[in-house]
Amino acid sequence: xxxxxxxxxxxRIAHPVDxxxxxxxxxxxxxxxxxxxxxxxRTRTAxxxxxxxxxxxxxxxxxxASESSVPLLxxxxxxxxxxxxxxxxxPIRLGQTQVSFHPAGHVLGSAQIRVEADDEVWVxxxxxxxxxxxxxxxxxxxxxxTLITETTFALPVYRWQSGAEVVAEIAQWWQDMxxxxxxxxxxxxxxxxxQRVLSELRAFxxxxxxxxxxxxxxxxxxxxxxxxxxxxxxxxxxDRQKKYAGELIIAPPGASGSTWMRRFPKASTxxxxxxxxxxxxxxxxGYDRGFVLSDHADWPGLLKTIEETGARRVLTTHGQADALIxxxxxxxxxxxxxAISYRDEGVDDAEI
Numbered sequence: 001x002x003x004x005x006x007x008x009x010x011x012r013i014a015h016p017v018d019x020x021x022x023x024x025x026x027x028x029x030x031x032x033x034x035x036x037x038x039x040x041x042r043t044r045t046a047x048x049x050x051x052x053x054x055x056x057x058x059x060x061x062x063x064x065a066s067e068s069s070v071p072l073l074x075x076x077x078x079x080x081x082x083x084x085x086x087x088x089x090x091p092i093r094l095g096q097t098q099v100s101f102h103p104a105g106h107v108l109g110s111a112q113i114r115v116e117a118d119d120e121v122w123v124x125x126x127x128x129x130x131x132x133x134x135x136x137x138x139x140x141x142x143x144x145x146t147l148i149t150e151t152t153f154a155l156p157v158y159r160w161q162s163g164a165e166v167v168a169e170i171a172q173w174w175q176d177m178x179x180x181x182x183x184x185x186x187x188x189x190x191x192x193x194x195q196r197v198l199s200e201l202r203a204f205x206x207x208x209x210x211x212x213x214x215x216x217x218x219x220x221x222x223x224x225x226x227x228x229x230x231x232x233x234x235x236x237x238x239d240r241q242k243k244y245a246g247e248l249i250i251a252p253p254g255a256s257g258s259t260w261m262r263r264f265p266k267a268s269t270x271x272x273x274x275x276x277x278x279x280x281x282x283x284x285x286g287y288d289r290g291f292v293l294s295d296h297a298d299w300p301g302l303l304k305t306i307e308e309t310g311a312r313r314v315l316t317t318h319g320q321a322d323a324l325i326x327x328x329x330x331x332x333x334x335x336x337x338x339a340i341s342y343r344d345e346g347v348d349d350a351e352i
Contacts, residue, residue, distance in 0.1 A: 019031070020117055020146075021124065024340075026040060026043055027040050027043070028124060028317070028338075032095055032096045034095040037124055038055040038056070039059050045060060045061065046064070047064045047094075047099060048063050048073065049111055049127070050065075050069060050106055050109060051072035051109060051191060052107070052191060055126065055127070056073055057077075061082065063082065063084065064099070065111070066103075066109045068109040068225060069085070070085040072191065072218070075218065075221060088100075088103055088137070088140075101114075102140045104128035105131070106126065106136070106295050107127075107135075107136055108221075108227065109137075110128070112126060112128060114142050114144070120145050121144040121146075122147075123142045123144040123148065124148040124317075125147065125305070127296055128149075129297050129298075129301065130297060130305065131160060132164075133163060133295070134227070136196075145313070146315065147309050148314075149302065150319055151316045152319040153294065153319065154299065154319055154320045154323060155323055156323070157299075159277075159298050160292065160301075166291050167293070170186065170197060171201060173289055180268075182245060182267060183244040183247055183264040183265075184249065185249045185264055185268070186271075187251055187255065187271045188215075188253075188271075188272040189272075190252045193293065194215045194218070195222045196293070197272065198219065198229035198232065199228060199230075202230060206230065208230065208247075209231070209249070210233055210248070211233070211251075212251035212255055215250055216232065256286070269289070270289035270291055273290075274292060274293070274294030276292045277294075302324065313333070313335070313336075314328055314335045316337045317338050
């Protein structure tokens with residue numbers, strides 16, 4: 001309930017629980033709090049889940065986000081933006097709601113957004129995963145009445161190995177390329193995936209990894225945040241004396257097939273993504289190797305999270321929701337899809 005004064009009287013205006021957070025063409029809007037979660041169009045107050053470009057856009061007067069995501073958001077949106085960092089778990093008052101950020105385990109600073117009003121609790125997971133990842137804060141389970149969850153990989157076929165197992169495959173591939181005296185060019189999303197690989201590889205080597213210009217500055221932000229990773233160096237395309245035979249190079253997927261690749265003759269190419277779980281994706285995309293490493297929850301992770309939150313209702317925001325909604329309804333749960341998608345075609349570092 002929201003109180004407003006008119007002619008000296010207090011008027012109670014109802015905000016039905018069903019509409020606490022609703023899908024609009026601007027984003028997930030909370031009228032009771034007068035804010036929009038991960039807005040896509042112009043708005044006054046934005047509450048941001050994480051710094052990927054399909055969730056963080058320069059469209060608001062001021063922003064609230066987790067404290068550890070602020071350096072990444074400033075890099076994304078600009079130093080002149082009014083970005084207010086909030087420690088994980090610390091509630092703030094926005095309008096008639098209480099809002100707090102809780103680790104989502106997706107990338108550094110990624111947050112689930114908890115919104116409480118009228119004794120009802122809603123949680124927006126944003127992009128999340130429950131797998132161990134040494135490059136970001138671990139996922140925190142947040143009990144709620146209504147859960148708004150991503151469903152990027154909401155099909156039973158999507159089941160992940162541990163990051164350590166997948167990165168062991170990457171380490172072996174790199175070693176094979178050292179012996180073959182060929183560059184190993186790994187395509188991984190600039191924010192999150194690249195740094196996860198660099199962190200996981202610490203268990204196998206201490207060699208320097210070379211980074212594309214889009215990856216290097218984001219990796220430095222991780223390093224400044226205290227994330228332990230392999231030593232890195234930015235690739236200098238003007239240095240024609242440097243030979244990359246046997247070296248590991250990490251670049252965003254957009255560099256694949258570009259003139260940038262001419263710097264690495266005879267390179268073997270690999271791609272890190274959950275989409276590599278489907279046979280044929282690697283071949284269609286033209287990579288020599290596919291590594292199934294995702295920063296999103298897999299099918300078991302989604303089901304476990306829904307059950308453990310105790311949510312009475314589940315709403316989905318994007319992805320492959322049909323199978324999940326059907327299963328939840330068969331189990332007697334209130335489940336539906338929200339008509340909103342955060343995918344931004346052409347965005348390289350929106351992790352998939």
